Amino acid sequence: MSTNEYLSKLDFDQLVYARDSAQRLIDKKLQEKKIPVWRVTDGFVVYGNFADDDYLLAAKSLVEVAADLDARRMREKLSIEKEMIRESEYSDYVKPQQGKGEE
Known part of the structure; x- marks a missing residue:
């Protein structure tokens, strides 16, 4: 079930609660430290x-x-880019098998 399908089944009070809960989570994410990847x-x-x-x-x-x-054209676009990732999402980007000890 998609998010929109789920939300369409909620009544007004449930939607308001869901919106307020989502906003609290968003505010918390915005305050998180970011880590470079x-x-x-x-x-x-x-x-x-x-x-x-x-x-x-x-x-x-x-x-x-x-x-x-x-x-060859794909090689021309190949690059290493630095992206700042929220701390709570870091493990989704950098897995334990990547990184230390793989040299």
């Missing part, structure tokens, strides 16, 4: 996410991805 991407596909301390692993990944890409 290095992302290997071509602007469309993200090939890997790396912890801030693992920039060299991100660079190694970029070289490996570039070697695998057939289309």
